Amino acid sequence: MNNNIIEIKSLRKDYHVGEVTVHALRGVDLKIHEGEFVAIMGASGSGKSTMLNILGCLDKPTFGDYLLDGINVNTMNNDALARFRNKKLGFVFQSYNLLARTTALENVELPLFYNPQVRSRERKESALRALEAVGLSDRMHHMPNQLSGGQQQRVAIARSLVNDPVLILADEPTGNLDTRTSFEIMELFQDLNDKGRTIVYVTHETDIAKFATRNVTFRDGKIQRESIVNERLNAREILETLPVEAIEEFD
Amino acid sequence: MNYTNLFRIALRALIRNKLRAFLTMLGIIIGVASVIAMLAIGEGSKQKIRGQISSMGTNMVMVMPNMQRRGGVSLGASSSMALKYTDVLALRNEATALSAVSPEVTATGQVIYSNQNTQTTIYGVSEEYMGIKKLEILSGRFFNANEIKDMSKVCILGQTVVTNLFGAGADPVGLSIRIKNLPFQIIGVLKDKGESGMGQDQDDLILAPYTTVQRRLAAIDYINGIYASAISEEKSPTAIAEVEEILRRTHKLKESAENDFRVMSQSELLKTITSITDIMTYLLGAIAGISLLVGGIGIMNIMFVSVTERTREIGLRMSIGGRGKDIMKQFLAESIILSILGGVIGVVLGYLLARLAGSLMSSHAIVKTQSVVLAFIVCFIIGVFFGWYPARKAANLNPIDALRYE
Incomplete structure (x- = not known):
């Protein structure tokens, strides 16, 4: 377990808003191993969104080093970063960000369109496999508006899986979902994590953070607390205890 | 991203908004159709006049007596005994x-x-x-x-x-x-x-x-x-x-x-008359060309709306690996598809219009290959020209801001 997917050393991020300099991150050191399931927590303004943007190679640090899968991201230009994201990362967003009027299958295929090495047959097969992994292969020709919120988020997770990334980053993945559906999504994440996926997600809900193996809490641009989750919750077990009538699907 | 993929992505984006895509194309369709029809009618009437003049004779050269003047009084050409x-x-x-x-x-x-x-x-x-x-x-x-x-x-x-x-x-x-x-x-x-x-x-x-x-x-x-x-x-x-x-x-x-005589040839006569019909044709074509320009501005307008409306989509595409140039190419491809497809429909419509006008004016309307080729080239240029700025706007978006755009 000494294979570090993420290695961050004394990382700082400053924003210049007019004349004022905002120190969003003020020296962060963080290591995430392969196969970890990490929840990043913190109040708004704590720097956790900035951290996620940097982890997602959407933004570059002002000082310090960020190594993703052993590669230093700081030296890359925007195009190289895009390529890197395409090959190494999977994103899951709070509001799913699926393309409207586009089938689930086509939504999942999308990242592979930006990889010139993937042929169209391969693309379709990978997308089908990813949909299968999230349990939605029977909905592949449905449009997003024909799917429930939970199903849409599953499609988004399938999309994040399709390029076989080293890291899946999720930004408040259960923020738009009801309790039961949230647990279902966490069940899926735990399931993927059990199969070896490294997952990092941002949440402000403490009970959602308890599904992770480790919690990292940010405050004022620094890591306030890092802790191994002692009483880790198992989503499948919790779902079994929930009453069945809470199942809401609108299709 | 290869070009088949690019084309497919752009086409899918357009199909998602069929009515809007069609209305945008309408400007180009009308523009191209009117240019094609005008040029065809002009060419048709030119050919008709050419036919009439050449039926007058075979490479005819005419010699007429010049007008005679005596003491400043013109006696008229026919009175000349030259x-x-x-x-x-x-x-x-x-x-x-x-x-x-x-x-x-x-x-x-x-x-x-x-x-x-x-x-x-x-x-x-x-x-x-x-x-x-x-x-x-x-x-x-x-x-x-x-x-x-x-x-x-x-x-x-x-x-x-x-x-x-x-x-x-x-x-x-x-x-x-x-x-x-x-x-x-x-x-x-x-x-x-x-x-x-x-x-x-x-x-x-x-x-x-x-x-x-x-x-x-x-x-x-x-x-x-x-x-x-x-x-x-x-x-x-x-x-x-x-x-x-x-x-x-x-x-x-x-x-x-x-x-004391005048010499004229049929070909000179032909040149004079066809130069007049040419000017008419170009004038009509230029007026029709203005509508094509308006169509192009319509494309630009819609592409701007589209870029703003799809800011989150652009953010998503960037986050999953789309480079700025991929985004730019996609939007350029969309505007080029719009204009070229509009051009194709416009050429067909223009051809039908020309035939209709030809039968109404009892002259043939002739659609020349050059004007069709020209129409397509112009459409392509319009697509690139008017798609460029909106596409650049899309490509220069910051993925983080784009993803948060409401």
């Missing part, structure tokens, strides 16, 4: 660029048959005249050299004269008519030729030997004009130069003196 039959002989013998030369002597007068009469022009000509003016005999025959020499009172009637005197479709060969009270025998009838390019009835005429018209009808010793054929259309300018040179010599004109 051209003589000897000029015809000189041209026949010396001009190398001419294949046939005929004199023309005209007389107007009353023509009577039985209780019918009509007013027409009698053209005194020689045998070559038929070929030069592209006239054909429908029935009977043309007069021969002996009849010219003998000043025979024989004549050939045009269809309008036949209709006026004998009724439509009659064959009066062998009958006798009175021209200016002299009896003439009808030895032939000309084939119908229709209106000339200038709306002149080319069948309202009688042909007779030039000697007969000159002496018996007009009582003059000069001729009114010379009609000749250049050996080819390209030789027309040479023929004109030769005619001028020969006639100046036979007329013994001094170096400083002006020509």
Whole structure:
């Protein structure tokens, strides 16, 4: 377990808003191993969104080093970063960000369109496999508006899986979902994590953070607390205890 | 991202907004259709006029006497006695660029048959005249050299004269008519030729030997004009130069003196008239082109709306690996597809419009390949030109801000 997917050393991020300099991150050191399931927590303004943007190679640090899968991201230009994201990362967003009027299958295929090495047959097969992994292969020709919120988020997770990334980053993945559906999504994440996926997600809900193996809490641009989750919750077990009538699907 | 993928992504994005895509294309469709239709109508009428002019004769070169002035008073061209039959002989013998030369002597007068009469022009000509003016005999025959020499009172009637005197479709060969009270025998009838390019009835005429018209009808010793054929259309300018040179010599004109005759060729006439129709065509095309420009601005407008509306989509595409140039290419591809597809529909519509207009104006509308190719090139350029700025705007978006865009 000494294979570090993420290695961050004394990382700082400053924003210049007019004349004022905002120190969003003020020296962060963080290591995430392969196969970890990490929840990043913190109040708004704590720097956790900035951290996620940097982890997602959407933004570059002002000082310090960020190594993703052993590669230093700081030296890359925007195009190289895009390529890197395409090959190494999977994103899951709070509001799913699926393309409207586009089938689930086509939504999942999308990242592979930006990889010139993937042929169209391969693309379709990978997308089908990813949909299968999230349990939605029977909905592949449905449009997003024909799917429930939970199903849409599953499609988004399938999309994040399709390029076989080293890291899946999720930004408040259960923020738009009801309790039961949230647990279902966490069940899926735990399931993927059990199969070896490294997952990092941002949440402000403490009970959602308890599904992770480790919690990292940010405050004022620094890591306030890092802790191994002692009483880790198992989503499948919790779902079994929930009453069945809470199942809401609108299709 | 390869180009098939690019095309597919762009096409999918457009299909998601079919109605909007169609309405955007409409500007291009109307623009291209009107350009194609206008150019086709212009080309059609040009060809029609060209056909009419070339039906007037075979590489015709016309020599007319110049207007005579005496003491500042113009006496009019027809009163000039500058051209003589000897000029015809000189041209026949010396001009190398001419294949046939005929004199023309005209007389107007009353023509009577039985209780019918009509007013027409009698053209005194020689045998070559038929070929030069592209006239054909429908029935009977043309007069021969002996009849010219003998000043025979024989004549050939045009269809309008036949209709006026004998009724439509009659064959009066062998009958006798009175021209200016002299009896003439009808030895032939000309084939119908229709209106000339200038709306002149080319069948309202009688042909007779030039000697007969000159002496018996007009009582003059000069001729009114010379009609000749250049050996080819390209030789027309040479023929004109030769005619001028020969006639100046036979007329013994001094170096400083002006020509007492005018030489014109059919090809010059054609050039003058087609240059007018060309200007008309380009003018119409330019007006139609403005609507194409408006269509292009419509594309730009919609692309801007599209970029703003799809900011989150752009953010997503960037986060999953789309580079700025991929995003740019996608939006450019969308605008090019819009404009090219609009162009295709526009060309088809323009073609149909041109045919409709052609049948309404009883002339053919001719869609030239060049104008179709040009339309597509222009459409492509419009797509790139008006798609560029919105696409750049999309490509320069910051993925983080784009993803958070509400």
